Amino acid sequence: MTSLTRRTMLKALAATPAIGSAGAVIGMPLVARAAEYELKYGNNLPLTHPLNVRAQEAAARVEAESKGRVVIKIFPNNQLGGDTDMLSQVRSGGLTFFTPSALVIATLVPVAAINAVGFAFADYDQVWKAMDGKLGAHVRAAISKVGLHAFEKMWDNGFRQMTTSGKPIESAADMDGLKIRVPVSPLSIAMFKALSAAPASLQFSEVYSSLQTRIVDAQENPLPIIQVAKLYEVQKNCALSNHIWDGFWFIANGRSWKGLPPDLQTIVSNAINDAGVAQRGDIKALNQSVQADLTAKGLAFNQPSPDSFRAKLRDAGFYSEWKGRFGDEAWGLLEEAVGKLA
Known part of the structure; x- marks a missing residue:
């Protein structure tokens, strides 16, 4: 190959x-x-x-x-x-x-x-x-x-990762009030709201300029997209959060x-x-x-533990809500592979 x-x-x-x-x-x-x-x-x-x-x-x-x-x-x-x-x-x-x-x-x-x-x-x-x-x-x-x-x-x-123009995201506490661009996806919007962030649904074509003008301070995408779109020019930190696959x-x-x-x-x-x-x-x-x-272009990486994020989502009722939407059978099969979520 x-x-x-x-x-x-x-x-x-x-x-x-x-x-x-x-x-x-x-x-x-x-x-x-x-x-x-x-x-x-x-x-x-x-x-x-x-x-x-x-x-x-x-x-x-x-x-x-x-x-x-x-x-x-x-x-x-x-x-x-x-x-x-x-x-x-x-x-x-x-x-x-x-x-x-x-x-x-x-x-x-x-x-x-x-x-x-x-x-x-x-x-x-x-x-x-x-x-x-x-x-x-x-x-x-x-x-x-x-x-x-x-x-x-x-x-x-x-996997999708989170970048910020300000301080790095180390735990769920760093999400509080964070203005972050997310795709136009009900699941993504619900997740970031449950983390107490302030998600903004914008088309991808608007991401760079929105970060540049501070309409939003953060975004999330797979690493190759962050590179292709040159988001490292308007972001300082990248948390390898693996928050969505x-x-x-x-x-x-x-x-x-x-x-x-x-x-x-x-x-x-x-x-x-x-x-x-x-x-x-x-x-x-x-x-x-x-x-x-x-990294060579100046983007700083850190790798936060998922534990605080999962706890916050659990406490906010995010997992319970989506378990209801997807159904007990599908949710049970997910938890069979990843462990207890809801």
Whole structure:
């Protein structure tokens, strides 16, 4: 497998052409004869992101193992529209595959947001224990009820970390009154309110200027996003809080998936799941290299214990409220992997 470097991943790309399974530009011949099944895959990330690098490998493997019967064409970088557009297209069958983050598909399948419960996961071992295990199976079953097929292995979108322009965040007490930008997500807003912060829902395009002008004093995102957006220029400290983990579900239109013969389903499933596991390793390595780079650029890091944050959320009734929203069964499966929360 090709190793991925931070430089490769973080090249800012403009819209790139759709690519075929071997990485060829559409219009160039991939196989001598037309494929029996031409499958379209859309996503919102640049072609150089580990998700697309591994998806290309999976597509090439599918074409080879199916002897040209199946070709997957990849449309990266929002070529086919935003997340809402692509979710609609994969439901209608206009798109075969899509990789929404859990928070995106949660607009359709609410329980899918359960992996983003605040301070639920201590580390990746707990994440994959849950999402490769019973909790993931529970969410996939819910996804299947809306006419979609979710593959067994989630792809990684990373842990979110908190940065500040003022003092570092060492414990939940440092959240009191903190003006922090958060995504437009009910779960995120509820969590920061429960921590006594003052969350402001802003579009990502507004984050840098809002930090620069002190409309907000803090923000939270995965480390590669903090680097790409140059937020280190307007922030001083970064708490490696791991307060939310999010991943990508690799989903297929249910009718299209059932229309594939069983032998081809096996080939496609194996290729996509194996590529997802490889992508997880890519993101882990990327985060380590990005932290070193951000340190060199002057961002100071600290690693707070999750204990005070969990206690504050518990006392504020956050966990009890969301246990009620997600249901006892899903919540029980989460706690089976991470320990008692509510």
